[in-house]
Amino acid sequence: xxxxxxxxxxxxxxxxxxxxxxxxxxxxxxxxxxxxxxxxxxxxxxxxxxxxxxxxxxxxxxxxxxxxxxxxxxxxxxxxxxxxxxxxxxxxxxxxxxxxxxxxxxxxxxxxxxxxxxxxxxxxxxxxxxxxxxxxxxxxxxxxxxxxxxxxxxxxxxxxxxxxxxxxxxxxxxxxxxxxxxxxxxxxxxxxxxxxxxxxxxxxxxxxxxxxxxxxxxxxxxxxxxxxxxxxxxxxxxxxxxxxxxxxxxxxxxxxxxxxxxxxxxxxxxxxxxxxxxxxxxxxxxxxxxxxxxxxxxxxxxxxxxxxxxx
Amino acid sequence: xxxxxxxxxxxxxxxxxxxxxxxxxxxxxxxxxxxxxxxxxxxxxxxxxxxxxxxxxxxxxxxxxxxxxxxxxxxxxxxxxxxxxxxxxxxxxxxxxxxxxxxxxxxxxxxxxxxxxxxxxxxxxxxxxxxxxxxxxxxxxxxxxxxxxxxxxxxxxxxxxxxxxxxxxxxxxxxxxxxxxxxxxxxxxxxxxxxxxxxxxxxxxxxxxxxxxxxxxxxxxxxxxxxxxxxxxxxxxxxxxxxxxxxxxxxxxxxxxxxxxxxxxxxxxxxxxxxxxxxxxxxxxxxxxxxxxxxxxxxxxxxxxxxxxxxxxxxxxxxxxxxxxxxxxxxxxxxxxxxxxxxxxxxxxxxxxxxxxxxxxxxxxxxxxxxxxxxxxxxxxxxxxxxxxxxxxxxxxxxxxxxxxxxxxxxxxxxxxxxxxxxxxxxxxxxxxxxxxxxxxxxxxxxxxxxxxxxxxxxxxxxxxxxxxxxxxxxxxxxxxxxxxxxxxxxxxxxxxxxxxxxxxxxxxxxxxxxxxxxxxxxxxxxxxxxxxxxxxxxxxxxxxxxxxxxxxxxxxxxxxxxxxxxxxxxxxxxxxxxxxxxxxxxxxxxxxxxxxxxxxxxxxxxx
Numbered sequence: 017x018x019x020x021x022x023x024x025x026x027x028x029x030x031x032x033x034x035x036x037x038x039x040x041x042x043x044x045x046x047x048x049x050x051x052x053x054x055x056x057x058x059x060x061x062x063x064x065x066x067x068x069x070x071x072x073x074x075x076x077x078x079x080x081x082x083x084x085x086x087x088x089x090x091x092x093x094x095x096x097x098x099x100x101x102x103x104x105x106x107x108x109x110x111x112x113x114x115x116x117x118x119x120x121x122x123x124x125x126x127x128x129x130x131x132x133x134x135x136x137x138x139x140x141x142x143x144x145x146x147x148x149x150x151x152x153x154x155x156x157x158x159x160x161x162x163x164x165x166x167x168x169x170x171x172x173x174x175x176x177x178x179x180x181x182x183x184x185x186x187x188x189x190x191x192x193x194x195x196x197x198x199x200x201x202x203x204x205x206x207x208x209x210x211x212x213x214x215x216x217x218x219x220x221x222x223x224x225x226x227x228x229x230x231x232x233x234x235x236x237x238x239x240x241x242x243x244x245x246x247x248x249x250x251x252x253x254x255x256x257x258x259x260x261x262x263x264x265x266x267x268x269x270x271x272x273x274x275x276x277x278x279x280x281x282x283x284x285x286x287x288x289x290x291x292x293x294x295x296x297x298x299x300x301x302x303x304x305x306x307x308x309x310x311x312x313x314x315x316x317x318x319x320x321x322x323x324x325x326x327x
Numbered sequence: 328x329x330x331x332x333x334x335x336x337x338x339x340x341x342x343x344x345x346x347x348x349x350x351x352x353x354x355x356x357x358x359x360x361x362x363x364x365x366x367x368x369x370x371x372x373x374x375x376x377x378x379x380x381x382x383x384x385x386x387x388x389x390x391x392x393x394x395x396x397x398x399x400x401x402x403x404x405x406x407x408x409x410x411x412x413x414x415x416x417x418x419x420x421x422x423x424x425x426x427x428x429x430x431x432x433x434x435x436x437x438x439x440x441x442x443x444x445x446x447x448x449x450x451x452x453x454x455x456x457x458x459x460x461x462x463x464x465x466x467x468x469x470x471x472x473x474x475x476x477x478x479x480x481x482x483x484x485x486x487x488x489x490x491x492x493x494x495x496x497x498x499x500x501x502x503x504x505x506x507x508x509x510x511x512x513x514x515x516x517x518x519x520x521x522x523x524x525x526x527x528x529x530x531x532x533x534x535x536x537x538x539x540x541x542x543x544x545x546x547x548x549x550x551x552x553x554x555x556x557x558x559x560x561x562x563x564x565x566x567x568x569x570x571x572x573x574x575x576x577x578x579x580x581x582x583x584x585x586x587x588x589x590x591x592x593x594x595x596x597x598x599x600x601x602x603x604x605x606x607x608x609x610x611x612x613x614x615x616x617x618x619x620x621x622x623x624x625x626x627x628x629x630x631x632x633x634x635x636x637x638x639x640x641x642x643x644x645x646x647x648x649x650x651x652x653x654x655x656x657x658x659x660x661x662x663x664x665x666x667x668x669x670x671x672x673x674x675x676x677x678x679x680x681x682x683x684x685x686x687x688x689x690x691x692x693x694x695x696x697x698x699x700x701x702x703x704x705x706x707x708x709x710x711x712x713x714x715x716x717x718x719x720x721x722x723x724x725x726x727x728x729x730x731x732x733x734x735x736x737x738x739x740x741x742x743x744x745x746x747x748x749x750x751x752x753x754x755x756x757x758x759x760x761x762x763x764x765x766x767x768x769x770x771x772x773x774x775x776x777x778x779x780x781x782x783x784x785x786x787x788x789x790x791x792x793x794x795x796x797x798x799x800x801x802x803x804x805x806x807x808x809x810x811x812x813x814x815x816x817x818x819x820x821x822x823x824x825x826x827x828x829x830x831x832x833x834x835x836x837x838x839x840x841x842x843x844x845x846x847x848x849x850x851x852x853x854x855x856x857x858x859x860x861x862x863x864x865x866x867x868x869x870x871x872x873x874x875x876x877x878x879x880x881x882x883x884x885x886x887x888x889x890x891x892x893x894x895x896x897x898x899x900x901x902x903x904x905x906x907x908x909x910x911x912x913x914x915x916x917x918x919x920x921x922x923x924x925x926x927x928x929x930x931x932x933x934x935x
Contacts, residue, residue: 106803109803123797123801124796126796130789134801134806138804147787147788154785157786158786198804
């Protein structure tokens with residue numbers, strides 16, 4: 017609550033900070049004695065792409081699961097467009113938050129088109145009787161759904177593979193399909209969990225374009241990623257999560273320049289200036305190696321690594 | 328650890344790309360032998376095979392094939408046709424869109440197996456080879472020649488996989504045997520078939536009619552087989568003959584054509600099924616027909632629960648029981664606690680509604696479980712139903728179901744003045760009691776097929792499949808998993824209840840012991856599930872065929888007796904080993920289980 021003001025201050029780069037779409041306050045998630053997420057505040061405004069980074073095990077995905085109703089936060093609350101989110105993940109989707117998964121979770125034995133049609137589930141109402149009786153309403157709804165799904169496939173570039181089985185798509189296209197499926201639920205906020213994991217540079221760039229295009233459709237995006245270049249190119253704002261707590265939040269430059277972030281990723285700083293210290297270490301090691309080369313060969317490997325010397 | 332540094336024994340065997348046959352014989356001679364052998368097989372069936380009519384089927388007549396000879400005749404004719412087609416005879420080439428060699432091998436194998444089975448059966452039954460007439464020896468010889476000739480046909484050998492010299496003798500043995508197995512498999516496979524040339528739609532519809540007529544003929548023949556030997560021969564010829572047609576590529580082409588005219592195929596199949604009672608002179612086999620239909624309909628209902636929604640239900644037969652009990656109680660039976668005689672339409676509604684309620688009551692608490700746990704709990708509820716029905720007898724509990732005596736003397740149905748209990752004459756055909764019920768049951772089956780097809784290809788059906796594929800992702804897509812699963816459970820339950828209402832009238836009596844988890848006679852929960860898995864999950868034809876087979880085989884093979892369940896288990900193990908997707912493969916499942924096979928990646932139609 018108090019941090020609310022600070023987060024708003026740290027968004028100078030946002031072109032037109034619209035209304036708040038997602039507002040997470042003091043989200044805490046404990047599993048028994050382990051606190052995976054501890055009092056994290058995060059807001060996402062409409063038309064914004066927000067990045068969430070942090071080392072492995074920092075609690076990013078757990079935080080995502082709290083936002084999407086897969087977990088119920090132990091403390092704190094999550095509001096979507098001012099409404100407290102329901103505790104069931106399908107209701108969260110109906111409310112307007114869609115997500116993708118870190119490890120792709122497509123419906124592997126359904127066709128590409130069917131996958132997207134499943135995404136339309138919350139935006140259609142036809143039940144069992146309507147399916148059996150097949151009135152005109154059913155055909156209309158089905159046609160609209162198919163049309164809409166094909167548009168989305170067109171949007172992500174998979175329209176020509178609509179009748180393929182999802183499992184037969186190459187990896188990068190499976191990621192795209194997951195995004196298309198999430199978009200089919202007509203969300204106001206899209207959560208992407210490592211959308212470029214395992215992609216080559218071209219695919220990563222294509223994904224970047226795709227995310228911008230999604231933002232241009234007026235959908236706010238919250239993205240977890242380890243690819244720093246991707247994150248800093250893409251995001252209007254980046255939050256850093258370390259050991260379940262939010263370390264910093266701000267635009268790319270702020271986060272990139274923050275020592276604590278570097279420390280969190282690369283380990284504890286040495287003295288004052290880790291970069292210089294390291295360089296000095298390496299120089300010293302090289303000098304030592306040169307001098308001792310004649311005497312003993314097998315010590316070189318031990319002295320080479322800068323960190324090893326600290327012990 | 329015998330470090331055998333011997334040179335690989337495969338030195339003498341042919342290398343990859345080599346296209347010799349399994350038997351060292353010049354291919355052209357092999358082809359000639361196979362084709363000629365096929366023709367001679369046809370001729371030999373017109374001879375007498377044995378001297379006495381003691382062996383069933385009367386194989387003693389010259390110039391007129393009987394019993395098993397007819398089956399051999401068919402297999403021989405197939406062999407000849409495929410042999411001629413593999414020569415490239417004009418007009419016959421259409422028969423083998425995927426190449427004739429593999430088909431020829433299977434057809435020759437069918438003729439050989441049936442003939443030799445007959446010879447062995449005659450010798451064993453009548454005591455010695457002396458009972459064979461010269462005609463029998465000739466048939467045995469020509470089918471053997473045809474088979475050897477067919478096996479000499481060239482095929483694409485798989486590349487030999489050199490084994491690790493470090494391997495132990497046992498590992499080498501395993502390696503070589505798997506290598507040999509691969510080679511044998513390769514000998515019997517064929518390339519993928521040519522696509523069907525565009526035909527005018529009336530021609531395609533005529534083809535569909537022809538296919539359905541053949542299917543009806545095969546089914547009628549199978550159901551009407553009078554003795555064990557004939558049924559075994561029928562199974563051999565039907566199984567291997569079907570495989571031969573499949574290898575020839577005809578089945579794939581037929582599937583393509585039927586897929587183009589789905590509605591016509593479905594309607595045609597029902598008309599063909601409705602023709603079945605007219606092919607029968609008495610009610611003897613219509614009885615089997617109606618029991619098969621009940622079994623198949625319930626299996627199809629289970630297919631919604633298991634095949635589409637992926638919920639393993641081991642107590643499904645209880646819903647059939649609920650429907651049957653509900654219908655029997657309002658049927659005016661003297662042992663029913665209610666003095667009520669509702670018309671059939673009302674009884675159907677009552678039966679379906681009772682099953683629906685029961686399904687929701689069981690489903691609501693159990694569907695929070697996933698996978699194996701759900702299976703265990705449903706198994707338990709199935710037993711609870713049976714035991715409860717047993718105990719509601721007036722002594723252990725209130726008198727509702729009349730305990731283990733069940734509700735008996737259920738009167739026959741009378742629909743709009745049409746008494747189902749007596750025989751009627753329709754257009755010169757006598758339609759008996761069971762045939763009447765056959766028609767009624769066919770109507771119920773049609774309803775179930777309709778519900779299955781329509782719900783499967785809709786928002787709710789996609790939600791079911793999504794839940795089956797990945798429940799977490801489905802929830803994240805906004806699907807209310809519990810609700811959707813409950814709908815699947817309730818729909819499946821009420822469809823079974825629908826079948827139960829007819830079953831009660833067909834069997835006259837409803838007792839708890841008809842609704843076991845596992846027993847020797849279908850329908851019971853284990854057989855229902857087996858029919859679905861055996862036939863092919865998620866398809867319409869699969870459970871129908873699976874149920875027909877599972878009903879007919881124990882019914883026809885009386886000699887199996889005590890080994891029935893053993894044979895059943897063995898068959899299931901073998902099937903799951905070699906064809907895990909079931910007899911009728913959902914195209915989706917086929918891709919799932921045989922990824923190495925060339926993947927026709929596009930699917931034109933959802934589901935079945």
